[in-house]
Amino acid sequence: MNWSWMMPETVSTYGPAIDQLYYVILVITGVVFFLTEGALIAFLVMYRHKEGRKAAYIHGSTKAEVVWTVVPFLIVMAIALASKSSWDLVKNPANFPADAMRLVVTAKQFEWNVTYPGADGRIGTADDFTVRNQLHIPVNRAVRVNLRAEDVIHSFFLPEFRLKQDAIPGREIPVWFEATRTGEFTLGCAELCGLGHYRMKGTVYVHTEADFQSWAASRAEEQQQ
Amino acid sequence: MSTAQLVSSLEKEDRTQPGYTDEGLHELSFIRKYVFSTDHKTIAKQFLFLSLFFLVVGGALAGMMRWQLGFPGQPLPGGGVFPDTMAPGGIILPEFYNSLVTMHGTIMIFFAIMPLLVGVFGNLLIPLQLGAPDMAFPRLNMASFWLAVVAGTVMMASFLVEGGAAGAGWTSYAPLSTSGEWTGVYLGQQLWLVSLIIMGASSLTGAVNYITTVINMRAPGMTWFRIPLPTWSLFITAILILLAIPILTGGLIMLLFDQLIGTTFFIPAGSGEPLLWQHIFWFFGHPEVYILILPAMGIVSEVLSCRARKPIFGYHAMVLAMVSIAFLGWVVWGHHMFQSGMNPMLGTSFMISTVVIAVPSAIKTFNWLGTLWRGDIHFDTPMLHALSFVSMFIIGGLSGIFMAAPAVDIYLHDTYFIVAHLHYVLFGGSLFGIFAGITFWFPKMFGRMMGEGLGKVHFWLTFIFYNLVFFPMHNLGIQGMMRRLYDPNEYEFLQPLQEMSTFISISAFLLVGTQSLFAFNFFWSMFRGRQAPANPWNSNTLEWTVPSPPPHGNFAVMPTVYRGPYEYSSPEVDADFYPQDRPPPGAGPGGQAAPEPTPGPAPTPEPVAGD
Amino acid sequence: MNHSATAVMDPRHPMPGMQVYNLKLGMWIFLLSEVMFFTSLIGSYIILRFAHPEHWTEPGVILNVSLTAVNTFLLICSSVTMVKAFAAIEQGDQKGLKLWLLATILIGASFVGIQFFEYTKLIHEGFVPNFAAYTAEGANLYGATFYLMTGFHGAHVTIGVLCLSFVLFRAMKGAYTSESYGGVEIIGLYWHFVDLVWIILFTIVYLL
Ligand code: HEM
Numbered sequence A: 001m002n003w004s005w006m007m008p009e010t011v012s013t014y015g016p017a018i019d020q021l022y023y024v025i026l027v028i029t030g031v032v033f034f035l036t037e038g039a040l041i042a043f044l045v046m047y048r049h050k051e052g053r054k055a056a057y058i059h060g061s062t063k064a065e066v067v068w069t070v071v072p073f074l075i076v077m078a079i080a081l082a083s084k085s086s087w088d089l090v091k092n093p094a095n096f097p098a099d100a101m102r103l104v105v106t107a108k109q110f111e112w113n114v115t116y117p118g119a120d121g122r123i124g125t126a127d128d129f130t131v132r133n134q135l136h137i138p139v140n141r142a143v144r145v146n147l148r149a150e151d152v153i154h155s156f157f158l159p160e161f162r163l164k165q166d167a168i169p170g171r172e173i174p175v176w177f178e179a180t181r182t183g184e185f186t187l188g189c190a191e192l193c194g195l196g197h198y199r200m201k202g203t204v205y206v207h208t209e210a211d212f213q214s215w216a217a218s219r220a221e222e223q224q225q
Numbered sequence B: 001m002s003t004a005q006l007v008s009s010l011e012k013e014d015r016t017q018p019g020y021t022d023e024g025l026h027e028l029s030f031i032r033k034y035v036f037s038t039d040h041k042t043i044a045k046q047f048l049f050l051s052l053f054f055l056v057v058g059g060a061l062a063g064m065m066r067w068q069l070g071f072p073g074q075p076l077p078g079g080g081v082f083p084d085t086m087a088p089g090g091i092i093l094p095e096f097y098n099s100l101v102t103m104h105g106t107i108m109i110f111f112a113i114m115p116l117l118v119g120v121f122g123n124l125l126i127p128l129q130l131g132a133p134d135m136a137f138p139r140l141n142m143a144s145f146w147l148a149v150v151a152g153t154v155m156m157a158s159f160l161v162e163g164g165a166a167g168a169g170w171t172s173y174a175p176l177s178t179s180g181e182w183t184g185v186y187l188g189q190q191l192w193l194v195s196l197i198i199m200g201a202s203s204l205t206g207a208v209n210y211i212t213t214v215i216n217m218r219a220p221g222m223t224w225f226r227i228p229l230p231t232w233s234l235f236i237t238a239i240l241i242l243l244a245i246p247i248l249t250g251g252l253i254m255l256l257f258d259q260l261i262g263t264t265f266f267i268p269a270g271s272g273e274p275l276l277w278q279h280i281f282w283f284f285g286h287p288e289v290y291i292l293i294l295p296a297m298g299i300v301s302e303v304l305s306c307r308a309r310k311p312i313f314g315y316h317a318m319v320l321a322m323v324s325i326a327f328l329g330w331v332v333w334g335h336h337m338f339q340s341g342m343n344p345m346l347g348t349s350f351m352i353s354t355v356v357i358a359v360p361s362a363i364k365t366f367n368w369l370g371t372l373w374r375g376d377i378h379f380d381t382p383m384l385h386a387l388s389f390v391s392m393f394i395i396g397g398l399s400g401i402f403m404a405a406p407a408v409d410i411y412l413h414d415t416y417f418i419v420a421h422l423h424y425v426l427f428g429g430s431l432f433g434i435f436a437g438i439t440f441w442f443p444k445m446f447g448r449m450m451g452e453g454l455g456k457v458h459f460w461l462t463f464i465f466y467n468l469v470f471f472p473m474h475n476l477g478i479q480g481m482m483r484r485l486y487d488p489n490e491y492e493f494l495q496p497l498q499e500m501s502t503f504i505s506i507s508a509f510l511l512v513g514t515q516s517l518f519a520f521n522f523f524w525s526m527f528r529g530r531q532a533p534a535n536p537w538n539s540n541t542l543e544w545t546v547p548s549p550p551p552h553g554n555f556a557v558m559p560t561v562y563r564g565p566y567e568y569s570s571p572e573v574d575a576d577f578y579p580q581d582r583p584p585p586g587a588g589p590g591g592q593a594a595p596e597p598t599p600g601p602a603p604t605p606e607p608v609a610g611d
Numbered sequence C: 001m002n003h004s005a006t007a008v009m010d011p012r013h014p015m016p017g018m019q020v021y022n023l024k025l026g027m028w029i030f031l032l033s034e035v036m037f038f039t040s041l042i043g044s045y046i047i048l049r050f051a052h053p054e055h056w057t058e059p060g061v062i063l064n065v066s067l068t069a070v071n072t073f074l075l076i077c078s079s080v081t082m083v084k085a086f087a088a089i090e091q092g093d094q095k096g097l098k099l100w101l102l103a104t105i106l107i108g109a110s111f112v113g114i115q116f117f118e119y120t121k122l123i124h125e126g127f128v129p130n131f132a133a134y135t136a137e138g139a140n141l142y143g144a145t146f147y148l149m150t151g152f153h154g155a156h157v158t159i160g161v162l163c164l165s166f167v168l169f170r171a172m173k174g175a176y177t178s179e180s181y182g183g184v185e186i187i188g189l190y191w192h193f194v195d196l197v198w199i200i201l202f203t204i205v206y207l208l
């Protein structure tokens, strides 16, 4: 059985930063976990009922109260601040790479339709082509996906890329990512979207730049016919 | 009726008079006494039976879900009884699985945990701990219970209608929930909405009653900072219910209109806003999760202090922490929506408020540890449950930190990590708190002690199996397994996790099975248990100064309160407890130290008419 | 004020140190939840309107502002008559109580009547909450939020009129005195609240 607390492999540029944040929190919460649970068990053993024992008549301590208000506050604030830069990097469109390749992904029950700009590099023109449940991208190039949904809310989940974003009908939500190696990865749906939710999946194919170009060219050709 | 008649009839009903007895109660018919009762203790018991029933239903639904996850696609043992629209040949269908997920969450939250905490303990404890003869509005109280029965019936009926029960999750995100077009569930979703609207009315009537009672019905000397923590927590919970439930009701009504009369509040095809539903739901939803935990925190504080024979550490800090949770709880709802497409700047502010709200929870945990420190700890069944609450709540609180960091939440959101978190706070927290409360106050409710031996066996097995079920879910989440999946094996990368899912499922069956020990102990003790004395735990609070079970009207003489509720091991007395109503030595009734002692009939309240 | 009378005002169990009798406190608390309920409706209205201003028309184009202004005036008058009823029973004036209660009921009922008339007319003109009927103009959010908010307010007025009638019925039987008028006072609180909500709704639904 896989009891691992390690994050699985990540293949996006920002993945390692997110994983690192996860490990920082894991260590901090782990230490707090062992300290508090340890104290709990120690007290249970040390102060278990014995004949003739009377508990200390203590109502509290302002000093202790201040310490265990301020210290947790500082720790969680530090975590929050550490989290901010990754969050902004992943989700704030102002920080998206300007030269990213642009795609449109449209979710509907229960499939992912990926629209490519075709030869002219622009979406919304006649030479666009759409593939279902396959997301082909080049390695080492930023990709910007505009997410749409046709019917209900779905959630665009690329576990290996550490990316998740709901796709909301009536809106277009941009996300971006950049693969660091070639291979095949998972595209999943993370928001309950109906009875076929569990099988609403696709594959991410990360190609070398050359492979990607030839794939795109052949697809564009198919589209012409 | 003339005024004179009215006055005299009310005087007869004034249970706070000295020498008031239960005579005349036999005149009440069986129906008035047990069915349409207005006695808060009877209503507490009614809520107890109702919500334990729903706990069993919710557990059964969870069992079926775990069957499908542990043994995907295999026929459910005994599943042949289900119609082909749910489980043909016993094999659970995806649409039925979605109904199971939805109804499990809905029933557990709205029909099991909430009524157990608020309906049972609110009714039982508030009047007794305050020294009041009953709730401020006994008949409204009765209405609250019967509304809950109606709501529960409607919810259960939704399983039987065409299309099956609601299947859009307990959060019922629009537009999935707005039309059967997307789920195949038509009437079931509408019944779900109607049921929750009725249940909201039930909670609201209860809340109005609790708040009024706490403000108005305190015995002499019961100042705000002498109120026992369970009652404090229930008071704050009632305020949260009062303010949060109407928000949900508004949303439910709009969703129902979208379903029924063609409005498009949440339907994008008609320019509606699906995210508006999420904002409404979570604006209610986060206060709701505190509604689900605060009373358990109060119960646990009481049990810890009493069974460690030591004053609660930092009583004022405990109260202030709850008050600050009640305030902060309104500004954190966005942490459920980090990945919904909200403005990232807004996400950052929700992150800040969310990490801040973890602080009061930490304060409470440290105060519980402080209470145990240098105590004289008795490991009775209620204490074991209370201790496990503390240790499990630590885990649930710490896992919350992961998701409170939005960048990490990108990955963890909607995975089994969330499922683990919410069960560590709701099962490990709330439910263990409920077990602590039931075992602690069982003698007061039923006049008999609960079996200790069986109680401990039940505790240990529950504690072990509970952790075997929910702890590995953290790991599933970290491996990326999404929640609410009918069959995770559809995803190649999740197939290696099947073994762990099966392990969880088997543990879950054992966990559910273990609860039969509790059921047996509960019913057996109710009829065969040892007779309970008035104060079996040597506790300080007022409910233990009256017989078990307390008579109609609770207190023969209105009690006077001289001190706080947690004066354990006080040097002033030889015993290690010092009940709230015991006059200090040397100060007999009417003596100096007694704060406005009021034996005898209730003095006339302040003039009220002119203000 | 005669103190022994409070036992009647608080029908259950008077406790020492009580500042406000239970029913009145309970009504205040209940009204807080009502505030939250209308907040959810009004908040949704604001969000939807900001998101889709194109669904709304200029004030007065579809809705009849002057008719509703009259109706608003009526409701404000009914608050005044309610105050009068309360003042009457404080003086022990049974006749005054009954008269002013009756006036409040009649004005409240006319408010509901006029609203009903307004609804019929609007629906006749095609202003309905239903999406299907409005796809072309795209104005259904306007209709939906309009009927949602004014409808729930109207339901509150209707319930208020029913409760007032019950209070009047009790008043006819002499149930209230200058020392015991809890029922009159709490229905008054409710009535003023409903009136206040209307003034807010009238402003944001009809005038803005
Ligand atoms: C200690 C402080 C806590 C923090 C920082 C915290 C944080 C969070 C966050 C950020 C989420 C959203 C995760 C996501 O969906 O991506 C969440 C979900 C949840 N939390 Fe907590 N939480 C805390 C305590 C509690 C408590 C005390 C309860 C209830 C008793 C609770 C019940 C829940 C539930 C039920 C969900 C899941 C809702 C759903 O999506 O179905 N949490 N929590």
Ligand SMILES: [Cu+2]
Binding pocket: A154, A155, A189, A190, A191, A192, A193, A194, A196, A197, A198, A200
């Ligand atoms: Cu999905």
Ligand SMILES: [Cu+2]
Binding pocket: B285, B286, B289, B332, B333, B335, B336
């Ligand atoms: Cu929350």
